[in-house]
Amino acid sequence: MSRAALLVLADGRFPAGGHAHSGGAEAAVKAGRISGAASLADFCRGRLQTAGSVAAALAAAAALGIDPVALDRAADARTPSPALRVAARKLGRQLMRAARATWPSAELDALAREFPKGAHQPVVLGLAARAAGLGPVDAAYCAAYESVSGPATATVRLLSLDPFDATGVLARLAPETDRVVDRAVEAARRVVDEGVDALPAGSAPLLEIGAEIHAGWPVRLFAS
Amino acid sequence: MNSSGVRSVATIVARDDGRGGTALPVLESDGPLALRRTRGSGAEARVMLVGAMSGPLGGDHFTVRARVEEGARLSVGSAAATIALPGQTKGEARYDVRLDVADQAELHWLPEQLISAQGSDLYVTTRIELAATARLVLREEQVLGRVGEEPGRLTSRLTVRVAGQAVLDQELACGPGAPGGWDGPAVLAGHRAVGQLIVVRPEFAAEPVPARALGEGASVVPLAGPAALVTAVAPDALRLRRLLDEALASLVRM
Numbered sequence: 001m002s003r004a005a006l007l008v009l010a011d012g013r014f015p016a017g018g019h020a021h022s023g024g025a026e027a028a029v030k031a032g033r034i035s036g037a038a039s040l041a042d043f044c045r046g047r048l049q050t051a052g053s054v055a056a057a058l059a060a061a062a063a064l065g066i067d068p069v070a071l072d073r074a075a076d077a078r079t080p081s082p083a084l085r086v087a088a089r090k091l092g093r094q095l096m097r098a099a100r101a102t103w104p105s106a107e108l109d110a111l112a113r114e115f116p117k118g119a120h121q122p123v124v125l126g127l128a129a130r131a132a133g134l135g136p137v138d139a140a141y142c143a144a145y146e147s148v149s150g151p152a153t154a155t156v157r158l159l160s161l162d163p164f165d166a167t168g169v170l171a172r173l174a175p176e177t178d179r180v181v182d183r184a185v186e187a188a189r190r191v192v193d194e195g196v197d198a199l200p201a202g203s204a205p206l207l208e209i210g211a212e213i214h215a216g217w218p219v220r221l222f223a224s
Numbered sequence: 225m226n227s228s229g230v231r232s233v234a235t236i237v238a239r240d241d242g243r244g245g246t247a248l249p250v251l252e253s254d255g256p257l258a259l260r261r262t263r264g265s266g267a268e269a270r271v272m273l274v275g276a277m278s279g280p281l282g283g284d285h286f287t288v289r290a291r292v293e294e295g296a297r298l299s300v301g302s303a304a305a306t307i308a309l310p311g312q313t314k315g316e317a318r319y320d321v322r323l324d325v326a327d328q329a330e331l332h333w334l335p336e337q338l339i340s341a342q343g344s345d346l347y348v349t350t351r352i353e354l355a356a357t358a359r360l361v362l363r364e365e366q367v368l369g370r371v372g373e374e375p376g377r378l379t380s381r382l383t384v385r386v387a388g389q390a391v392l393d394q395e396l397a398c399g400p401g402a403p404g405g406w407d408g409p410a411v412l413a414g415h416r417a418v419g420q421l422i423v424v425r426p427e428f429a430a431e432p433v434p435a436r437a438l439g440e441g442a443s444v445v446p447l448a449g450p451a452a453l454v455t456a457v458a459p460d461a462l463r464l465r466r467l468l469d470e471a472l473a474s475l476v477r478m
Contacts, residue, residue, distance in 0.1 A: 024410060031440060033409030046405025053403075076448035077383075077390040080455065082435045085448065176404060196390075201381060202403070203394035204411040205418055205457050212435055212443040 005132040008102070009125075010142045012153070017094035018146065021087060022154030022222035023047060027210035029158045037165040040155050044148040044173055048180055050202035052147030054078050055122040056184035057199045059143035060136035061191045062126025068111050068119060074196035075120035081208045083215035085120075087224035093118030095125060105131035136188055140181045148173055154222055229283025229315060232257050236288075238269055238329075240295035245269070247296075257286055268297040273335060275304060282311025282345060285318045292329040292358075299332040305367070305461075306336070308376055310343035321350040325358035337365040337417075337461050340399060344376030349383075356387040357426045360451075363468060365419035367461045368398060368412075375399040375416070384422060384451065391449030392422060415441070415457035417464035423475050424451040433475065442467045444475070 008014060025043065028034045034043050058071050079085045096118065100108050108131050111119055118124075122143045129139035152166040183200070190198035211224060234257035237250035246269035253259045256279050264270035273288070280286050292298045308317060319338075325331045340346065354360055364382060368375035377399035384392040396418065398406040405411055412418060432446030442456035454471040458464035 028409045031409075033413050039409055042405055042408030043410045044405075046408040046410030049403035049405050050411060073389065073448075074393070077393040080392060080394065080445055080447055080453045081443070082445055197383075197393070201383075201393045201395040203396050205396070205455050206413055207410050208445075208455050209437065209441065209443045209457070212445060213437040213440070215435070216437060 002133055005134055006138045006142070009129060009132055009134065010145065012149065014098060016098045017091060018150055019153070020222060021091065021150055021224045022158070023147065023150040024207045024210050024214075024224070025151035025154045026158055026220060026222045027214040028206070029155065031210065033206070034155060034159070036159070037161065037169055040152060040161065040166065041169045041172065044151055044169060045176065046204055047151060047207065048144060048148050048173060048176060050204040051207060052144050053180050053184055053200050053202050055143040055147055056140040056181055057187045058120065058122035059126035059129065059139035060185045060188035061199065062123045063129045063134065063136040063139035064188055064192065065130065066188070066191050068123050068127060069114060070196050071123045072115065072119045074199055075123060078199070078201050078203070079120070081211040083211040083224060084208070088120045089115070089118035090223070091118070091121035092124040095121055095128060099124065099128035099131060103128065103131035107131065136185050137181065140184045140188070141177075144177050144180050144184065148177070158221065228313060229281065229285060229311065229317065230255055230279065231285050233287040233289065234259055234273070236271055236290040236298070236300070238290070238292045238296040238298035240293065246298060257288060264299065268299050270299045270301070273300065273302040275302070275306065279309065280317040280319055280346060281309050282317050283313050283315035284311065285320075287320045287322065289322045290331065290333075291324045292326060292331045294326040295328045297330045300334070302335040304336055305339050307339045307341055308344040308346040308378065309341050310345070310376065317344070317346045319346060319348045321348075323350070323352040325352070325354045325360055327355040327357045329355070330359040331362075333360070333362040335363070337367045338378075339367045339370060340376040340378040341370055342373045342376055344378075345401075346376065346378050348378070348380040350381070352384045354384070354386045354424055358386075358424065359426070360422065360424040361472070363419065363421045365417065365461065365464055365468070366396070368416045377401045382420065384424065386424060386449050386451065389449060391424075391447045391451045392453060412457060415459060417458045417461050419456050419464050419468050421454040421468050421472055422451060423472075426450050428452060438467065438471060442471060444471055
């Protein structure tokens with residue numbers, strides 16, 4: 001395994017389209033629920049523990065070689081908002097293009113054929129990690145970190161928040177991110193014996209509701 | 225799990241009586257879970273869940289099972305809100321609901337709110353298995369704390385399967401000791417009442433409901449399957465119910 005491959009996959013400049021999405025931050029800023037570094041930290045913590053933990057477990061399970069079609073269905077059941085399902089599949093398709101070009105793999109090819117409109121992004125992420133010679137822990141770290149780095153970067157643009165403050169938020173979430181990853185990998189390993197019901201299912205009502213409100217805006221800075 | 229808690233399992237079986245109505249061959253109350261048949265309407269049998277004692281307390285484990293057999297129609301409500309309270313001992317309480325709805329059968333599961341009182345610790349699981357042509361209306365409402373009170377710890381997992389395929393699997397955890405951020409801007413943002421309403425109908429497979437937001441605190445969405453989900457947050461139980469009633473009325477009209 002190459003540790004450097006993890007840096008390539010986790011790099012914000014990896015051309016997978018993530019910069020166009022705010023992870024719900026744009027809707028939360030508009031509603032006045034994110035107004036500075038403190039509320040951004042609270043937002044990110046909630047997202048990490050819900051959508052982030054689910055994404056981390058899905059990515060870890062895909063990296064372990066669990067059937068990606070079953071994982072994609074499990075992702076659908078854990079994503080009631082159709083706006084968020086569409087966003088996850090768009091991101092999955094973009095990541096798929098970048099990953100196939102970077103780490104050609106028969107498993108990625110097969111998943112791309114199965115889901116021409118894109119599979120859920122964390123599932124693609126897990127398979128991309130696998131293709132890059134990385135393991136479930138690496139995949140879970142990428143997914144968990146992305147669940148908070150996206151909103152933090154977006155909030156810098158939305159609120160003109162000081163980038164140092166945004167990065168400080170991410171740094172202070174690091175110990176909690178470690179714990180989320182540990183639990184996600186543990187759950188992913190249970191999926192091997194127990195099936196996808198062993199995946200976490202943390203939900204965040206305001207992320208779900210906010211995504212539908214956001215999808216109805218005529219003009220937005222971010223796609224989701 | 226504390227062995228000194230109360231274990232209680234109540235069971236309902238609803239069956240097409242062959243004369244255009246629904247019979248209840250099994251209606252088993254148990255300890256604090258008391259079931260009463262009340263007057264139904266048309267083909268539907270109606271059951272009221274009556275809390276004969278308060279609860280669940282820490283260490284208790286309650287289970288309610290209902291099976292609606294082919295062609296039967298059952299509606300279940302509760303006489304009052306369920307209040308999760310702290311027990312004598314520190315153990316977690318569990319409340320499990322298991323619902324099975326066969327082809328051509330219909331279940332309306334519309335209990336009153338679950339109130340998480342300060343110091344309580346409750347884990348609720350609701351698992352619903354529906355056959356391909358089964359129909360369901362289910363409401364779940366959680367109120368975090370009685371008036372002016374901090375909530376207890378409450379975790380609720382809701383899983384709905386249609387023809388063996390999960391269409392919804394969600395877990396909401398809140399209160400002291402829940403994973404961080406539960407009261408923050410991504411999850412509840414200070415709202416003290418949260419609820420879901422799920423409507424499953426075979427027709428939704430071909431004609432899914434259009435997704436829409438209902439104001440700032442609720443949305444109606446089509447799930448990946450023949451189902452629609454309403455998610456709502458509100459400052460209190462009354463306003464939550466108003467949102468869910470409004471959403472249900474709009475879904476029934478469709």
